Amino acid sequence: MSKNELVSLSSVEMRRRIGTKEISPVELLDACLERIEEVNPAVNAVTAMCVDRARKEAKAAEAAVRRGEDLPLLHGLPTGIKDLEETKDLLTTYGSPLYRDYVPGYDNVMVGRVRAAGAIVVGKTNVPEFGAGSNSRNPVWGATGNPFNPMLNAGGSSGGSAAALATDMLPVCTGSDTGGSLRNPASFCGIVGFRPSPGMVAVERRAMGWTPISVLGPMGRNVADVCLLFATQVGQHDSDPLSFPLEPEAYAEPWPVDLGSLRVAYTEDFGGAPVDKSIRQTFREKIKAMKPFFRSLDKVDVDYGGADRCFDVIRAVSFLSRYQDAYTNNRKMLGPNIIANYELGAKLTLADFAWAHGEQTRIFRAFQEIYKEYDLVIGPTVGFSPFPWKQLYIEEMDGKKLGTYYHWMATKYFVTLTSNPAVSLPCGVDSQKLPFGLQVIGRFRGDGEVLGAAHAMEQAFKTNPVLARPLPNIAKLRKPVPALKSIVTHPPKLNAKVAKGPAPGAL
Template structure:
């Protein structure tokens, strides 16, 4: 197979071919590295690279295949790990100048699981500083450009992962999600991003271990690839207070289902989220097309009163827990988004926190009751077509100013508060010809069934020009884009 045909393989197919001795893990890694070297200068998706170590691991993976040893779910598959996830022996900067030389001694719980399943970590993927924001740019690595238009926003905070996938640099990548960081970049780049239920993918590093707002999860080009990675990521770990015993293999295999009887409730904005008029029109057109494929596709109303202030308070708790020592030492050590979150938090009182958790509980119960009428709820993933990455964040929608840098993420952070699993599924393009994502929201702890539904819809969309996944024109991504790295002040060391 040629290098181009190797990198275009799905992760599922590549893993099968590796097991059948028809594809070499070494050749697959080399093909990925060649694609990275050819395309990454135009989009700047990657942070630290560890190609030499990856080649050693790929050779070991090949030897294991030839010797007939037991093979893990991800055996020999190159993978990108978001730069918020600690990787042993590989530079992990969190997009912050404070960690330019940080090389962890140990993998975190999730990274350890995917490496134990045979994945070969080839590179870290870019993220905004400390994951704060949905525009992947920082002063350590620079900005990540959208693969369909490199001067536009790729989303975040898992933007590097989404771009690496969309351009076939890597078959699988990891991400994390607080307010939409797995789903938003997936939507803006035309790939799949899955936010799992809290506790499904273990975390051993959350300062507030019982808070379910932040999760790690998989990203890929297809739903089948996404569930393959999830099957390796998921599992019980006693270090995660939200963890529970699961059958991870249940995520690896799709249970065939038809969609003709699916009951879908859709909402344009959950009644209280900002949405650009053009995106609203695009979503309505997508729903008309979707209705042709399913049994019920009808609008559903939600009462999300006070949801935005609730998110503000609960999000701010995490920033207080994580950055208090750094801020008190010197606020200038934190970037503007991280600092803004911290400073919002220190103005809050215990009464604010109690109110926010009580309101979240009320909203949660109301939402679960509405969802019982449907198999899934569908909304737009993002409220607007990609804007220039040089703009730190979105200031206004439909001419109405937004009061925080993350208010434009309301469509996704509403669901983070509900704790339901959610996936962003590619669904054609928007009015500007950029990728458009549908947010599919499943029943509480119904991760496996949601993935079954998403994969069935993906199959139906593939035969519909208005709904199928778009792909970038790689021929236009062969020239370096200097602007993407112009914000870097000092290059970091590599791990």
């Protein structure tokens, strides 16, 4: 098998072949490192790396296979960790000049669980500054380009992970999601992103532990890969008051679902989210193509009420809690997105906060009413086609100015407010011949069911050219695009040895 064929395998198939000794972890790591060297200059998805340690771990993983040991779920799989997650002895910048030399002395809970499952951490994946925004560019590492056109946005904030997966640089990558950071880059890059129910994956760095809008979760090239990673991430931890006991093995494979039995509701804009005319038309074409797969597929009205203001307030309060010290002492070192969120929070009153939580509760209860009649809700993941990475965000739609830098993400943050689990599933291309993502939203706490449904849809879509997952042209990406790093103003010191920066949980 050639190296190109090897890296294009799913992580599930890679893991199977490692267990049967058909491939070795060392061979797999070498193939991934070669692909990173060839393609990463074009998309700038992988940032700080720890190659020497990865090689040692791959040799140890190979030896364990030879000894016939019981192998964990991710044994020997090269892995990328989103650069918002602390990784022991590996540079963790959060995309901020404030932490351009920060090398943690510990793995956070999620990273520790992924490592314990046998993953070999190769490096970090790019993000916007502190994960704020859906364009993975920052002054430390530069911008991540879309694998289908490197001059376009890869999405964010898990854009580096999405691009690394789409280009077969790494088979396993982690992500996180507040207003769509797992779903938006998955849609833009043609992979699968899953926002789990709050509490499924423990989040120790959440500043306000009882506020469920921010979650950690998996990404993958297909739903089975997502399930494999998800099973290693889930479970209770004392650092997260929302987490609860789970049986990880229950999520290691997609649950069986009969598409023909499903009653599915669909919406073009979730009751008022910005969705471009061309995306609406594309979505209608997808609906027509997939309708025969389900028992029923009906358009529904979604009442999201004051969702925009509600999300503004809850998000801003979270930023106020997390970044007060940085804003007070190092405002000049912060980017415009962080400053905008913090200053909005500083103007809010307790009455605003109380209203927002009350409105979120109303939105949650109204959304659950749909599931009395339907099994799933589907809609566009993103209301816009990928746009140039030099454009920080979408400012207007159809001549009308949007409200905030993240208003164009409303198709996702409306769903965030409900706390229902949601998958972004690759679903062909849009009118620009760029990846189109279908957002598949399950019942409250129905994580296994929605992943199973998404897997069944994925299998049905494979043979339909309108719905099948698109693939980037890797050959074209072997020519680097230096402009991707043009906004770098604070390059990190890659030889940093001493841990500096926040105490555990400070971010």
